[in-house]
Amino acid sequence: MSGGAAPIRLLLADDQALVRGALAALLSLEEDLTVVAEVGRGDEVVPEARRTAPDVALLDVEMPGMDGIAATTALRAALPTCRVLVVTTFGRPGYLRRAMEAGASGFVVKDTPARQLADAVRRVHSGLRVVDPTLAAETLATGVSPLTERETEVLRTARGGGTVADLARALHLSEGTVRNHLSAAIGKTGARNRADAIRVAEQNGWLLGE
């Protein structure tokens, strides 16, 4: 591509070491790309990026310590010149919007053909935006979360699988209020259960962030 110029410096963040290493191998095959850092936790992204000054960061969404969206925000604040390409498992359309709002330049699902990844990296590095086209449609359809802030919080806390009393205690709310929020969330997600509502909301990325 850019005959002889300095290669694009990459940072990889994925909690599965095998996947991380494999991605590194794949991307290292390209002459104009070089992997300068690998981390396995979201909260290691910024420190490592500070140390290695990558041009592009590939971030997984699901990570311990800090999710990929939050890491995107933090990284954009710390190193504005570093572009972010978010990678995620297929079928979570809601993540896309969140990622873009957080300042990501691209969004790719893990079942895109491998060859396209290097291209995506190059485009992102050159300032373009890259979005998986199949996902874009879905995202516009699902749209932004219909859940109110409190409903989201309650639902998020309910993931652990505790009783209403537990939630009320954890959130310093009345049991009745918790039930109300839960009921509202169930209605808005079209679910029939609390568990169902959690599944739906999680799938659409409505439970991410602070």
Added chain:
Amino acid sequence: MSGGAAPIRLLLADDQALVRGALAALLSLEEDLTVVAEVGRGDEVVPEARRTAPDVALLDVEMPGMDGIAATTALRAALPTCRVLVVTTFGRPGYLRRAMEAGASGFVVKDTPARQLADAVRRVHSGLRVVDPTLAAETLATGVSPLTERETEVLRTARGGGTVADLARALHLSEGTVRNHLSAAIGKTGARNRADAIRVAEQNGWLLGE
């Protein structure tokens, strides 16, 4: 390793194309390994293996069409000379036992260091068994599923998140019976909820299979 001999032929099965391609790239770096086939669904493993006659198959556990454990069984039956190395996400100790019973020669979690994967492949190919040591201990602790066949079936059906009446209809059982099985499963898993029980059972790989 084996100076000049024919390379080990590999089949890769993982539903995420990016991961699959990346693994292919990683393993292709080794001189004595060559990837001859890649599939994205469990039910494509046997047909593709028949066509390409690999020496070792790397199977992910979570796959559409057919899970990795079932694919292992099928592959062992169809091509007994082909060894199987099962790869999975960290933290699902119960899968190990199932995989071994199904005839797998090795079991590796996705957050093992990338370098060890090629070694694991070579050992499996030479007839050795490879098991992630950290996982082995956990597996012995969790042991085999305490759930009875029907309890497993009910729990599996309950994943979709329906009411007891729905389950009863789907399974052609009485509502009371469904509740009894559910209750037993909750007790055996040490959970407090139906949802909780599903999480626990799923984590331990007790919901796999037929």
Added chain:
DNA sequence: CCGGGCCCCTGACAAATGTCACGGCCGGGA
């Protein structure tokens, strides 16, 4: 043969869950 485990069902009960109607507090826009 008997006992024990699993399966299926019944019926009844307490607890948890989901829904509804209501009122009060606040902040932002018409």
Added chain:
DNA sequence: TCCCGGCCGTGACATTTGTCAGGGGCCCGG
């Protein structure tokens, strides 16, 4: 200014869920 919507809370209610104590049928191993 008033009104509306989000938020918090109350209380009551129907439904669902989880538990328990039974009873019968089946099959297998002692």
